[in-house]
Amino acid sequence: QCVTTLEGHENEVKSVAWAPSGTLLATCSRDKSVWVWEVDEEEEYECVSVLNSHTQDVKHVVWHPNQELLASASYDDTVKLYHEEEDDWVCCATLEGHESTVWSVAFDRSGERLASCSDDKTVRIWRRYKPGNEEGVACSGTDPTWKCVCNLSGYHSRTIYDVAWCHLTGALATACGDDAIRVFEESASSDPQQPTFSLAAHNSPGWAVTLHCSASVLSTSVEAEPSRRKRPRVSFSRHMSLMARAVFPVSFLE
Numbered sequence: 171q172c173v174t175t176l177e178g179h180e181n182e183v184k185s186v187a188w189a190p191s192g193t194l195l196a197t198c199s200r201d202k203s204v205w206v207w208e209v210d211e212e213e214e215y216e217c218v219s220v221l222n223s224h225t226q227d228v229k230h231v232v233w234h235p236n237q238e239l240l241a242s243a244s245y246d247d248t249v250k251l252y253h254e255e256e257d258d259w260v261c262c263a264t265l266e267g268h269e270s271t272v273w274s275v276a277f278d279r280s281g282e283r284l285a286s287c288s289d290d291k292t293v294r295i296w297r298r299y300k301p302g303n304e305e306g307v308a309c310s311g312t313d314p315t316w317k318c319v320c321n322l323s324g325y326h327s328r329t330i331y332d333v334a335w336c337h338l339t340g341a342l343a344t345a346c347g348d349d350a351i352r353v354f355e356e357s358a359s360s361d362p363q364q365p366t367f368s369l370a371a372h373n374s375p376g377w378a379v380t381l382h383c384s385a386s387v388l389s390t391s392v393e394a395e396p397s398r399r400k401r402p403r404v405s406f407s408r409h410m411s412l413m414a415r416a417v418f419p420v421s422f423l424e
Contacts, residue, residue, distance in 0.1 A: 174215055176207060185230045189238055198228035202338070204242050204252070206284035206423060207319050219259035223250050230274045234281045235337065241258050241284060243272035249286050251316065265296055267318050273330065279337035284316065287330035287344060293354075295365060305363060320365050342367065 181200035188195055195207040196213070204221040213402055226245035240252045240259075249265040249272055270289035277284050284296045296316045299307035309315045328347030335342050342354040355370040 173213055173391055176215055176217075176393075178205060178217060178220075179203065179288070185241070187231045187233050187240075189233045189240075191238070193404055194233075194238065196242075197229040197232045198231065198242055200227045201400070202228060202244075204228055204231060204250075206240070206252075206384060221259055221261065222250055223252075223261040229272065231386045232275050232277065234278055235279060236281055239278070239281070241275045243275045243286060245271045247272060249275055249284070249290075262313055263316050265294075265316050267321075268292070271329075276333050276335040278335045278340070283319075285333045285342060287333040287334055289329045291323065291326045291328065291330060293322040293330060293333055293342070293344060294318050295322075296368075297363070319363055320367065322354065322367055325369060326350075341370065401410060 176195075176197070179197065179201050180232050183197055183199045186195060186197050193209055195424065196204060197207065198204045202224050204224070205217055206219040206221070207215050208218045209215050221242075221272050224242065224244040224246050225253060228242050228244045230243040231240060231387050232242075238254060242250050243254070244250070247266070247268050247270055248392065249268075250261050251263040251265070252259050253262050253264075254260075265284075265286070268286065268288040272286050272288045275284055275286045282298050283373040284298075285293055287293045287297065295318065297319045298314045298316055299305060299309065300314045301309040301312060303309070307317055326344065326346045330344050330346050332345040333342065334344075340356055342356070344352045344354070346352065352369060353371040354367040357366045357368065360366040
C-alpha cells in the first residue's frame, strides 16, 4: 500500500535514493532541484533541504554507501556532491569534465571513488583526496577534492544512460543508447591513481539478452539466453569463489 505521497517538485521527478541509514530520502527533478527528505519512526516525512545548485534538469541522485554524502548528475554537464553542514545541506563539490549531459553516477564499495556516465559517450572515474593526502592533491580547507583519475572512452557509440558499480566484485557495468550493455573490469596491477579498466563482457546490438545471475558464499553462476525468438540459445555458467573474477570475457556476437 502507498503510505505517503511527497509533493513539492514543480516538474518531473527523475530519481529517488535512500541514504544508508534509511532515515533520509533524496529526490531530483526536471525543475533543477534536489530535495532531501527526513523520515521519522512514525513514517512522517519532512523536507529538510531544497538544493538548487544545478542550472539544468537533474537526472540522477545516489548516496555514498556508508556516509551521508549525496551525489547528483545533471543536464548542465556536472556532478555535484552535498553534505550536511550546521543543520543544513550544502553543495560541497562540483565535478566538471564531461562535455554533455551526465545521466548517472555510482559509488564504488569503499565510497572513495565515483563513476559518472554521459551523453558525451564516456565514463569518468573520480577519486576522493582528503586534505594532507600523500599524493599532494590540493584541497580547499577541510573539504576533500574529487579528481578524475580515469576516462573510459571509445567503447560506446551513443549516450551512456546508466552506470552501476558492483560492491561485491568491483565490476563496472554501463547501459548505452547503442543497445549494448558492457561490463568493465579493473586491472589488478593498475595504479590506484591512474586505474585502467578493460572490457570484460558485452552484448552486441541485435540480441535480446536476458541475464540471470545468482551468487552464494562459495559460488556464482550466470546464465544468458536470447529472448523467445527464432535464434540459437546461448548459455554459459561458471562457478568460482567470490574472491575471484566475477565477470567473464564473453561477448554475445551475432
